[in-house]
Amino acid sequence: QVQLVESGGGWVQAGGSLRLSCAASGRIFNINAMGWFRQVPGKQERELVATITRGGSTNYADAVKGRFTISRDVAKNMVALQMNSLKPEDTAEYYCYCHEGARGYWGQGTQVTVSS
Numbered sequence: 001q002v003q004l005v006e007s008g009g010g011w012v013q014a015g016g017s018l019r020l021s022c023a024a025s026g027r028i029f030n031i032n033a034m035g036w037f038r039q040v041p042g043k044q045e046r047e048l049v050a051t052i053t054r055g056g057s058t059n060y061a062d063a064v065k066g067r068f069t070i071s072r073d074v075a076k077n078m079v080a081l082q083m084n085s086l087k088p089e090d091t092a093e094y095y096c097y098c099h100e101g102a103r104g105y106w107g108q109g110t111q112v113t114v115s116s
Helices: none
Strands: 002-007 010-013 018-026 031-039 047-052 058-060 068-073 078-083 092-100 103-106 110-115
Touching: 002 092, 002 103, 018 031, 018 092, 018 110, 031 068, 031 078, 047 068, 047 078, 058 068, 078 092
Parallel strands: 010 110
Antiparallel strands: 002 018, 018 078, 031 047, 031 092, 047 058, 068 078, 092 103, 092 110
C-alpha cells in the first residue's frame, strides 16, 4: 500500500499563487507517474490537471498551461504543483495521484478556493 498526503491548499484572491505538495510513503518500489487531478463541487469526475513521469516528462490540461508547473523529487517520492495567476474557475478539491507498479493511489484531497 502507498499513502499520499497533500498539503498547501487554501484560499487566495484571483491572480494569486499557491503551491501544493504531496508526499508518498509506504511500500514503494517504483512510482511511475505522479500528478494532480481536481474535482469541482457538483461534478462526479476528477479532471486531470498535470502529470509528470519518472523521467520528467510533463502533461498539462489546456486550462492550466502556462500558469501551473508540476515538479517532482524522485528520490523523496514527492510531487509539487506551483499554481500562479489563479482564477476563480480553478476552485476545486485537488487530489494527488501516483501510479506504483500496477496500481493507482489517491491522496485525501486539499481544497483550493480562488475568490474573484
